[in-house]
Structure formats: structure tokens, C-alpha cells
Amino acid sequence: MLAQAFAGCFVATHVPIISIAAYVASGAAISAQAILAIILLATIAGTAFAFVVMRHLLLPVSELARGLKSYRVEGRIPRLIKQRNDDVGRLTDEVRALINTLEEKLNRLKRQAFSDTLTGLGNRRWLAEVVGSEIARSRREQKPLSVIALDIDHFKSINDMFGHDAGDEVLVAITETMKRVLRPYDLVARLGGEEFCAFLPGTGLKEAMQIAERLREAIAALRIETLRGRRITASFGVHEAHLVREQFKDMLRIADEYLYQAKGDGRNRVQTIEARPAVIQTAPAGASPPEA
Known part of the structure; x- marks a missing residue:
């Protein structure tokens, strides 16, 4: 040049x-x-x-x-x-x-910012970003959208008794089970700790309940050698979104409330509004939720 x-x-x-x-x-x-x-x-x-x-x-x-x-x-x-x-x-x-x-x-x-390093699933930030477009599509096409929130029962005691490596094995096993039971287009994320969430596009409450029940049974059937015969169970909250008035955080909050009920009703169960017709009550200020 x-x-x-x-x-x-x-x-x-x-x-x-x-x-x-x-x-x-x-x-x-x-x-x-x-x-x-x-x-x-x-x-x-x-x-x-x-x-x-x-x-x-x-x-x-x-x-x-x-x-x-x-x-x-x-x-x-x-x-x-x-x-x-x-x-x-x-x-x-x-x-x-x-x-x-x-x-x-x-x-x-x-x-790294949008995924969980242990399970490879997306995290809450990723879920909030991708669910927004799914909500918009469901509104536009007038199709249902349901959310499943699940939490591993007594996970803290698993970590205390068998160590955090065993707890990690449980989390990975739960992840693989969710991938196997849920459909390829369902949006699955680890929200933190032992809590997971799945958004089910084009799915009404009845079908979402059936999917959650299959997932509950599959998790209960898991056997992990490190736990020396201890059974793994999970509690579920299922909610069909009201697409007109609810946003992502509202859908997740309501599913969490049903999950909170499932914990209080004995764990290892699927909870939704149909399972308990009464008005949902959130935990009062200062009250601690039941042990996971």
C-alpha cells in the first residue's frame, strides 16, 4: 500500500x-x-x-x-x-x-450467565427471556400455556446425610428425568437450589397435570446408589396461565403457591387449583415455609 x-x-x-x-x-x-x-x-x-x-x-x-x-x-x-x-x-x-x-x-x-453449570439447564434469567416470546405467541394464537414448578422433598437432609456430591447426583438425575418425560419444545429451567420449573406451550391444565404426575412417578422411581436405598420424591405446583392478565412472574408465583401447598399437604404430590378449590393464601410475613 x-x-x-x-x-x-x-x-x-x-x-x-x-x-x-x-x-x-x-x-x-x-x-x-x-x-x-x-x-x-x-x-x-x-x-x-x-x-x-x-x-x-x-x-x-x-x-x-x-x-x-x-x-x-x-x-x-x-x-x-x-x-x-x-x-x-x-x-x-x-x-x-x-x-x-x-x-x-x-x-x-x-x-454462563443464562445456564446452570451443574445440570446444563437454563436458569431463571434465561427462562424469563425465552418465556416472554412464548407468552406473546400463545396470546396471538390463543393457545393455552401451563407452568409446572417442582421442588425436591427433604433435599437439605440429603446433603446433610450423604454430602453435597450426592446432592449433585440427585439434581443431575432429576434433570435427566425431566428431559426424558417432558417434550422437546417444553422450556425447562433450574430456578435455584432444588427447585425446577417447566413452561408447557400449547398445554391446558388437565394435560399439564397428567405430565406433572408422570414426572412425579418417574422421580419417585429413581434409585441412586449413593443414597443407599433412600427414596427421592418431589412436590409439584401446576398452573394454567391466564394470558390476558398474567406475566411471567405472575405465572411462576402462582405455580410456586401451589407447590407451597403440596409441601404443606404431605409432599410427593401434584397440587393445582382444581385439587384445592379454596382461595390460595400466601405465607404471612415472617412465617417460614415447610421444610423442603
């Missing part, structure tokens, strides 16, 4: 001299007016030539700048094409490699 820029500037600055030399060599009568006109025209021509050369050399840089601005403002990865094998081409290669590295790191950070 430097050699091309030097050659262009050299030619552009010598156009007036070359023009004067050609005029003198032609044998025409020399006049001050003619020389001034030749110098003026030659200077304009040389400047235009220098402009064309520099524009040709710097055009890829301008395209590179536009691509970087688009990436910064809109998050769209630019399509950077190496046009020449010079300094600008090498700059294009380096910028493309830098963007690819940044994207890999950003994707890794996003996965």
Missing part, C-alpha cells in the same frame, strides 16, 4: 512538469498565458489522479469502518472481505479475527 501511495503521489506531483516539458518539446511558440494554463490544467489533473489513487487505496478502510460501526451499534457481524493482499488486506484479516474472538467470548459469557 505504501508503494502504491508513493507512486500515485509521485506521478500526481510531476504532471505539471511533464506537461510543461511536453509543451516546450512540441516546438510551439512559448507564451506566459499558455504556460499558466498548462500548469493550472496539469495541477488539476494531477490532483484528480492523486484523489482517485488514494480513494482506491482507502475505500476498503471506509467499508471496514462501516462494518465495525454496524457491529458496535446493531450487533450485526460484518461480512469483511479481503480485497487486496496489502496492509489493508492484513488489517481486514485482523479485524475479522478480532470480531470472531469477541463473539466466541461473548457467547461463552452468555451461556
Whole structure:
């Protein structure tokens, strides 16, 4: 690129001299007016030539700048094409490699921020983000949407008696069971600790109850050697969303209230409004929920 820029500037600055030399060599009568006109025209021509050369050399840089601005403002990865094998081409290669590295790191950070490292499931932040579009679609298509909240019974005592490694085994086993029982398009997340959640698109309350019951039975059938015969159970709260007046947090809160009831009614059961017609009462301020 430097050699091309030097050659262009050299030619552009010598156009007036070359023009004067050609005029003198032609044998025409020399006049001050003619020389001034030749110098003026030659200077304009040389400047235009220098402009064309520099524009040709710097055009890829301008395209590179536009691509970087688009990436910064809109998050769209630019399509950077190496046009020449010079300094600008090498700059294009380096910028493309830098963007690819940044994207890999950003994707890794996003996965860490939106997923649970132990189970590989999405976390509450991920669930809140993806459920929003599912709620909008259910409203638009007028299809039901149900949520299942589940909590492992007496999980703290499992950790206390058998250690946290055994507790991790239980969490992973629950995760695999949920993946096996639930459908591929259901949205499953670990909300924290021993609590999980699943949003079921296109699913009414009756079907959601059946799915939760199958999941309860599958969890109760699990046998983990580390627990030396101890049985694993879970309690469930099931809620069909009222799509007109409820948002994500409302749906999850109501399912949690049914889950709280299931814990209070003896655990290892599926609870919903049909199972208890009475008005749901949340725990009073200062009261502690039943042991998990």
C-alpha cells in the first residue's frame, strides 16, 4: 500500500512538469498565458489522479469502518472481505479475527450467565427471556400455556446425610428425568437450589397435570446408589396461565403457591387449583415455609 501511495503521489506531483516539458518539446511558440494554463490544467489533473489513487487505496478502510460501526451499534457481524493482499488486506484479516474472538467470548459469557453449570439447564434469567416470546405467541394464537414448578422433598437432609456430591447426583438425575418425560419444545429451567420449573406451550391444565404426575412417578422411581436405598420424591405446583392478565412472574408465583401447598399437604404430590378449590393464601410475613 505504501508503494502504491508513493507512486500515485509521485506521478500526481510531476504532471505539471511533464506537461510543461511536453509543451516546450512540441516546438510551439512559448507564451506566459499558455504556460499558466498548462500548469493550472496539469495541477488539476494531477490532483484528480492523486484523489482517485488514494480513494482506491482507502475505500476498503471506509467499508471496514462501516462494518465495525454496524457491529458496535446493531450487533450485526460484518461480512469483511479481503480485497487486496496489502496492509489493508492484513488489517481486514485482523479485524475479522478480532470480531470472531469477541463473539466466541461473548457467547461463552452468555451461556454462563443464562445456564446452570451443574445440570446444563437454563436458569431463571434465561427462562424469563425465552418465556416472554412464548407468552406473546400463545396470546396471538390463543393457545393455552401451563407452568409446572417442582421442588425436591427433604433435599437439605440429603446433603446433610450423604454430602453435597450426592446432592449433585440427585439434581443431575432429576434433570435427566425431566428431559426424558417432558417434550422437546417444553422450556425447562433450574430456578435455584432444588427447585425446577417447566413452561408447557400449547398445554391446558388437565394435560399439564397428567405430565406433572408422570414426572412425579418417574422421580419417585429413581434409585441412586449413593443414597443407599433412600427414596427421592418431589412436590409439584401446576398452573394454567391466564394470558390476558398474567406475566411471567405472575405465572411462576402462582405455580410456586401451589407447590407451597403440596409441601404443606404431605409432599410427593401434584397440587393445582382444581385439587384445592379454596382461595390460595400466601405465607404471612415472617412465617417460614415447610421444610423442603
